[in-house]
Amino acid sequence: MISPAAFARRAAPVFACIGLLAVWQIAALILKNDSFPTAIEAIRTIPDILGDKEALINILASLRRMAIGFGVALLVSIPLGLLMGRSRAVAAFFNPLLMIIYPVPKAALMPIIMLWLGVGDVTKILVIFLGVSLPVIYHSFEGAKAVEEKMLWSGAAMGLSSLQRLVRIVLPAALPEILTGCRTGLVLALITMITSEMIARQSGAGNILFNALDMGQYDTVYAMIIVIGAMGIGLDAIFERVRAMLVRWSEPQFDMPLSFS
Amino acid sequence: MKVVPSRSSEWVRPVTSQRPASTIIEIDRVSQVFQTSARKDHVALSDISLTIEEGAFVSILGPSGCGKSTLLYIVGGFVSPTSGAATMKGQAITGPGPDRGPVFQEFALFPWKTVLGNVMYGPRQQGVRAIEAEAQSRTLIEMVGLKGYENFYPKELSGGMKQRVALARTLAYHPEVLLMDEPFGALDAHTRTRLQNDLLNIWERDRKTVLFVTHSVDEAVFLSDKVVMMSKSPGRIRQVIDIDLPRPRRRNELLLDPRYQKYVVDIERMFDEVDETGSPS
Ligand SMILES: Nc1ncnc2c1ncn2[C@@H]1O[C@H](COP(=O)(O)OP(=O)(O)O)[C@@H](O)[C@H]1O
Ligand SMILES: [Mg+2]
Numbered sequence: 418m419i420s421p422a423a424f425a426r427r428a429a430p431v432f433a434c435i436g437l438l439a440v441w442q443i444a445a446l447i448l449k450n451d452s453f454p455t456a457i458e459a460i461r462t463i464p465d466i467l468g469d470k471e472a473l474i475n476i477l478a479s480l481r482r483m484a485i486g487f488g489v490a491l492l493v494s495i496p497l498g499l500l501m502g503r504s505r506a507v508a509a510f511f512n513p514l515l516m517i518i519y520p521v522p523k524a525a526l527m528p529i530i531m532l533w534l535g536v537g538d539v540t541k542i543l544v545i546f547l548g549v550s551l552p553v554i555y556h557s558f559e560g561a562k563a564v565e566e567k568m569l570w571s572g573a574a575m576g577l578s579s580l581q582r583l584v585r586i587v588l589p590a591a592l593p594e595i596l597t598g599c600r601t602g603l604v605l606a607l608i609t610m611i612t613s614e615m616i617a618r619q620s621g622a623g624n625i626l627f628n629a630l631d632m633g634q635y636d637t638v639y640a641m642i643i644v645i646g647a648m649g650i651g652l653d654a655i656f657e658r659v660r661a662m663l664v665r666w667s668e669p670q671f672d673m674p675l676s677f678s
Numbered sequence: 679m680k681v682v683p684s685r686s687s688e689w690v691r692p693v694t695s696q697r698p699a700s701t702i703i704e705i706d707r708v709s710q711v712f713q714t715s716a717r718k719d720h721v722a723l724s725d726i727s728l729t730i731e732e733g734a735f736v737s738i739l740g741p742s743g744c745g746k747s748t749l750l751y752i753v754g755g756f757v758s759p760t761s762g763a764a765t766m767k768g769q770a771i772t773g774p775g776p777d778r779g780p781v782f783q784e785f786a787l788f789p790w791k792t793v794l795g796n797v798m799y800g801p802r803q804q805g806v807r808a809i810e811a812e813a814q815s816r817t818l819i820e821m822v823g824l825k826g827y828e829n830f831y832p833k834e835l836s837g838g839m840k841q842r843v844a845l846a847r848t849l850a851y852h853p854e855v856l857l858m859d860e861p862f863g864a865l866d867a868h869t870r871t872r873l874q875n876d877l878l879n880i881w882e883r884d885r886k887t888v889l890f891v892t893h894s895v896d897e898a899v900f901l902s903d904k905v906v907m908m909s910k911s912p913g914r915i916r917q918v919i920d921i922d923l924p925r926p927r928r929r930n931e932l933l934l935d936p937r938y939q940k941y942v943v944d945i946e947r948m949f950d951e952v953d954e955t956g957s958p959s
Contacts, residue, residue, distance in 0.1 A: 567786035571754045573774040575800040575851055589790040664833040666790045 486545025498557025556598025560591025745913025779853030
């Protein structure tokens with residue numbers, strides 16, 4: 418049996434969603450504006466989009482680019498962040514570079530990247546990669562810095578080389594922090610994915626959204642927003658499951674809110 | 679040169695007191711100077727020389743900040759001294775190694791490993807086969823009183839249990855010297871007493887060399903063959919006191935023993951002096 422408190426906790430997001438949709442529905446009914454469909458109209462359009470083969474291919478292409486950008490970013494950023502956290506020289510070299518890149522909206526770099534690499538997949542993947550990298554590097558760096566020195570000494574006494582210590586002590590010890598960065602990175606991947614498709618209009622979920630806007634198909638616009646939002650929530654939920662499994666051993670942490678930036 | 683009889687099962691190890699005392703660790707005029715943030719040099723250790731005999735339980739006792747940990751880290755090879763040198767069996771200590779096993783006050787367990795995983799870590803790293811490493815580790819876990827906790831993660835254990843795991847983890851790779859830095863310092867009085875008793879029982883079985891840092895006088899007297907009294911600013915050795923009390927030691931007997939009481943009282947007085955005046959220049 419599930420306790421009332423636990424039930425309330427689990428049901429809360431559902432009620433929040435229903436509440437939001439209800440407010441939307443009422444507002445749309447009152448405003449009666451052509452460019453503001455009701456919630457029910459928007460939701461009715463979703464099966465049309467997901468039933469359309471071309472739209473589905475577009476959305477899957479988006480997800481594929483996102484997965485590649487996210488994956489490559491993790492492969493590069495985690496080792497880099499860990500090295501920066503354990504070596505002052507590496508940190509001193511990369512920190513200024515990252516400080517410069519950090520405040521630049523990655524989408525603002527797109528025009529330049531498009532000039533070099535065109536409007537294809539590579540450009541979009543690169544932008545996603547850039548968007549994901551920074552939080553992952555930052556959290557890996559912080560995680561590696563915080564690893565207790567005595568833990569590394571214990572490993573050294575057992576005969577672990579410095580590379581072994583990095584892979585077998587620093588990496589697992591910093592994993593909770595790294596995964597916090599990855600979770601932020603995942604949301605950023607979704608955001609940069611959509612943004613990149615808005616700028617380099619060719620294919621993808623973002624393209625469907627903006628084509629619909631151009632053609633005045635407002636039901637589709639709102640439906641796509643719901644679809645993209647659901648994708649974000651779904652991916653985040655899956656990631657959270659994986660994260661919780663990987664760091665079961667860790668001290669309990671407070672669930673942190675999604676950080677959009 | 680073959681001294682050990684070939685049929686080793688008949689080889690009976692002589693009792694410690696009859697064994698010719700051989701030096702295992704030699705600390706030779708070691709000084710350690712730290713740069714403080716104010717760009718002033720801080721002499722943590724000044725001209726420390728000490729020999730430690732094989733199989734001896736030696737405590738380093740002194741007020742906080744007198745350089746006890748630093749000295750232990752130098753022997754562990756985790757820190758290199760500003761001047762002077764430490765040697766182990768005649769070899770200069772240049773870094774950490776499995777011949778010197780540390781046990782820290784902070785436990786420093788691997789939190790992503792279970793109790794068994796932590797204890798097995800060293801033997802596995804040394805190339806011991808998984809099955810053997812596991813069997814040995816289970817025996818050790820039982821020896822430190824944690825049977826049944828093999829699959830617990832460190833976060834699920836109390837401080838005293840964590841320190842038991844840390845001890846087992848270090849014993850598992852058979853270091854010749856145990857380096858213990860206030861291992862019971864973070865524990866409550868009752869747990870501390872129990873761990874002291876258990877450590878002594880374990881130690882009295884195989885008499886590994888132990889270098890034990892503490893700032894508790896009765897802990898030092900209860901456990902040690904030799905107490906090295908240090909004073910601070912700069913960290914110096916004030917006196918080395920041999921603790922001539924019979925073994926095996928039992929706490930309840932020892933507490934009533936006038937010889938034990940005298941050691942504690944004398945060393946406590948010395949401690950007060952050292953704490954008030956610091957090192958004579
Ligand atoms: N890495 C370090 N950098 C600067 N000062 C240090 C460092 N480690 C220790 N010290 C200083 O050296 C002195 C001795 O420290 P420590 O060996 O930890 O003493 P104890 O273990 O006896 O308390 C202290 O004054 C401490 O502040
Ligand atoms: Mg200390």
